[in-house]
Amino acid sequence: MFHPLRVREVERLTDDSVAVTLTVPPGLREAFRHTPGQHIALRRIVDGEEIRRTYSICAPATQDPLDPELRVGIRLVDGGEYSTYALKELAVGDTVEVMAPTGRFVLEPRPGHFAAIVGGSGITPVLSIAATLMAREPEARFCLIRSDRTAASTMFLEEVADLKDRYPDRFQLVTVLSREEQQAGLPSGRLDEERLTQLLPALLPVADVDGWFLCGPFGLVQGAERALRGLGVARNRIHEEIFHVDQGTGTASVAAVAAPAHSTLTATLDGRSGKWPVQDGESLLETVLRSRADAPYACKGGVCGTCRAFLVSGEVRMDRNYALEQEETDAGYVLACQSHPATPEVELDFDR
Structure with a gap:
């Protein structure tokens, strides 16, 4: 709503x-x-x-x-x-x-050592995470590694600098500019997998970090994840959010399953259930939207996770998934905007 x-x-x-x-x-x-x-x-x-x-x-x-x-x-x-x-x-x-606010790229304040690797506007949610953690949890530390094109293009420059000044012993800031040399700090250039693999162990004890938060362009997030996994970080300690993915970018799809000739979708939303035929080629979200304009969605690109639903029964094929964690898909959640029926009957629950 x-x-x-x-x-x-x-x-x-x-x-x-x-x-x-x-x-x-x-x-x-x-x-x-x-x-x-x-x-x-x-x-x-x-x-x-x-x-x-x-x-x-x-x-x-x-x-x-x-x-x-x-x-x-x-x-x-x-x-x-x-x-x-x-x-x-x-x-x-x-x-x-x-x-109303939604999303699972979150950190409830708690003691521990946390870190983020962000690019460009990926600083936005991480700024909220870091500022809240520093203010509400005195036993927490946070390392922010951010990449921007130039100093002039850097969002929330003053807010991040304020965190560094207010919490000098607990907040660590590392800035990399890809298109501009800095007077001090790291050399310019992109933060790719190879560079992060060398950089991260020199900055902080990678294995002791309780949670990693990766946010920004698809390439940076994927490269950072590969670097962390290569350094032995468990997948459940890595949290990702991607703002935008080009149509030509490789996808994270569920294994292909032959589509049935005719499919029917049953969906529960805000306590009310409905049953509709799935038209040829449309996603399950589009099926629901034909009768329920209140179905939750935002990007329709498999990125934001707003349309997350629980797969009660049947099978689906997801074209793309950049929003759900592995634990969520294992538990039976799908993105309705990217899901197509793979069985004659499919049931989704948007309320779980």
Whole structure:
């Protein structure tokens, strides 16, 4: 469900990014209280067409029940309809349609040693994770390794610098610029698998890190995961979020299964069940949307995880999956936007 929220502030971060703060009315404050690392979906109707995009919350998760801060970072994407609107038109006082926070790229504050490898706008959810952890857990440490093109293109530069100043003994910052030399610090260049394999053991005790958070472009996240696995890090200590994947990028698909000639989908959503025929070529999300406009989704690209559903019965084929952890797929969860029936009868539960 989407709620109209008023824009409190639009802050220019770089030439191609802004931070947007939204006012949450008293009656919705519990609904919009977020766990560090979660995101929200924003919706806009243009010429009768619905545009949805997902943006991560960058604000710390406040413990103050009276004023949860809802602030997101938005970077301009080439051809991006919503990001273009946000940077060029969105103004204080405007109303934005917003879905309640969701997502499982999260860290509940607890003692331990944590680290993140981020690229570009991948800093957005990690900023919330790190700031909340530092403020609420005095026995925690955090190492942030961030990659950006240039200093001028770096989002939340001041906020990250403030964390380093406030928690010098517990917050470690490593910055790499891919297209600009720094006066101090690491040489410029991309953070690929080979470089990370050499760099990480020199920065921190890799095996002692309780959780790794990887966020950013597909190539960086995949390279970082391979480097960590090569260094002996268990898969369940690695958490990933990818903001965008090009259509031509290799996918993480379920093994191909021949599609039946005719399939029927039964789906439960908000306590109500329905049964519909699956039309040729459409995803299971599209099947539900034909009758239930309230079906949850944001990106339709297998990236955000908003359309996660439990596969109650039957089999499906997923085209892409960049949102669900291995434990989730093993437990029976699928992405409805990427799932196609592989048996005549399929049942999904969006409420689990």
